[in-house]
Amino acid sequence: MKTILAGAALSMCANFSAATAQQTAPADPAQTEAGWRLIAPENLMLIETGKGTVVIELNPSFAPNHAERMRELAASGEYEGEHFYRVIEGFVAQGGLFDDMQILRWGPLKNENDRPYGGEGFVPLGNADLFAPEVGHIGGFPVGRDEALGQEWLLHCPGAVALARNNDPDSGGTEIYIVLDAQRYLDRNLTVFGRVIDGMEHVQAFKRGDRAIQNGVIQAPETGEEIRKLTIASDLPEDERPVWRTMTSDGQPFADHKTALRVREGDFFYRKPPEVLDICGFTTPAEPVVAAATAD
Template identity: 30%
Template sequence: MKLASIAAVLALSAASAASAQAASDWRAPNPDNVLVVETNKGRIIVELVPEVAPAHVERVRDLAKAHFYDGQTFFRVIDSFMAQTGDPQNNGQGGSDKPDLKAEFLFRRGAGYAPQGKIGATEIGFVGPLPVYSQNSALAAMTADGKVAAWGAFCPGVLGMARATNPDSANSQFFFMRQHYPSLEKTYTAFGRALTGLETIRAIKAGEPVVAPQDTMTTVRLLSDIPAAQRPSIQVMNTASPAFTALVDKRRAEMGGAFSVCDVTVPVQVK
């Protein structure tokens, strides 16, 4: 083989290896766990995280499949806080005909958790795109199941379930976070995060209640229920990948002592 040919083969091999490594940093989310929310302000694509709150994910998935959310409005929107919807009465008093849900404020940290260091004594990480806090891993040796408790961080774009005073009163209403609101953590259920559309969430008309006309979710569909030819193609950076850890480390260095898990955006590619 000529020297030039050998060089070409080596270059091609190196390029293939780089492509394979780059491809391993990305994943296609399960289409049964992706909500495509079309609003009058734009599209929001959400990944649901059943590892964190399985009953809440199942409820929202079932209601979306039944077109329950189509046409519902954002009836309570606080600018520096969240945008609430999911009520057929559009006033915060309604729900579905399904029973209320048990709280899933905490979950037992297991497979799927991608650690990303600590802030003080609290560990931080991700489950899919969802940022989470957890107890120190060292405590796992003292628990019956060998796991520790973890909970979702209510960062911008995170999807949370609304409820009344009773912790077990969530039903169909949910909210999109517009800003980080740590006082919700461990007291409300986080069950997903917007992969795209944070600018849409922040553009929704604010008010408590919102005066007419309120902004509307025209359709809410699971990605798996959209005909294949019409589905957006979605790739999400794997939060357990070296590339994502490098991104977190870079952001931590930039922010210094002010660093928060909410300062990290999970890269997404949509076609």
């Protein structure tokens, strides 16, 4: 049976393009300035659609088997020609394999909804959260934690990429969804394994389904946005790989970024907002690394 998100009402940077890909090149990590890190090519996933390319960073630290499944799906070519077949305004864009027999061949994955508390590099947000005792960032990803529970997990913030499933927590296997607006009540119920670092404007432009009809599945003869290609950067020739970097969670650039969002002191604010951040109200900056031009 096709995987549909379970539950009530369920089941930044420059535009990435082929031209951008040709302008990027492998970068020397030593040349990456303090407070930034290069994204490993095996964790850089590209979804090509008619609206544009969606660039995703996988997170094998929290969800190693889910990251590996996406690498396998990309290598198989089975995503090509499939669609984002269930897109609900203000909720998620869900896509992937649509044929039940095809889905069964891949089989389900055991959920990786959380992991033991205490992951290295956690940087607290600095203010309270409604859903988790602690929130902050690890490696640029928004994270919730509970010391008493002994667990930490990735959050369903906008741009989070996760695996859809049926009622069984271990029933997901092939269909992904991208969060369009924060869905924090799903935290620890489904496995988040990545985040969109570029191209959310393309995802937001996907055709919507009617939530009142088959829970948002787009009805034939219409189709959702086509997945033209699913690629992992490490599978491309080295001189053709896009290279991206992102701010580290524990660096000064990210600290300054959060302060600029938290402390609004410009002349426009004649009534000063409280110095509070919503963990899902901003993203960790990421950008392509562009190769320097060389003279002939």
